[in-house]
Amino acid sequence: MKTIRDYYQSPAIAMKATVLQITPSDTGGTVILDHTLFCVQGGGQPADHGTIAGIPVTHVEAAKDSDIVFHSVSSLEGLKEGSEVELRIDVPRRVLNSKLHTGGHLLAALVEEILPGSKACGGHHWPGEARVEFIYDGQLPSDFEQALCTMIDNAVANDLTVKRSLTNEGDRFVQIGEYPALRCGGTHCWSLKQLGRLIVRGIKQKKDRLRIGYDVSVDLSSQRYA
């Protein structure tokens, strides 16, 4: 059994898919589909929400080392294995998660450029608590924050593209402008103008770790992200 993750390449917010398996649970049940538009939780990004056949999707996750995506739903009423169902993504949630995730990639690329020897080692892109962590044991230049904010604004003003590619093995890579492509399964803006403003919330350095908190401007327009 396998779920094809259409959101890796498609900005669609609705599509039809076939139910492969349903499993009841205390809170409703779990649905496995042949295709999905729901981004799984992981890589520092929360899962997409939305509906399957009108039933709310409360969580989406993938089994480790498996191509199967599990959609938690609040009810299994009307769902049958083998039937075709309509998937609909919660667009405002998708937009916000995509902006925060793209902002994290941008911060990582710019900080590594400004601070020689620094290396992004983790990211958490949840609303209200987004941050990127770096391994860095050097002295921060006194104009670091100002230089970073200027580079962020320039990258957004230049509307750098966010490219996706999929290898034959199914590995998905994401690349901002000419910065190195990174293996990533999340959802993103298509170019940096969609990001709007990226705001640095705080910079903390402790031992060999540097942590940068950030936020994005919220413009829940009809732009599509994947």
Ligand SMILES: [Zn+2]
């Ligand atoms: Zn990503």
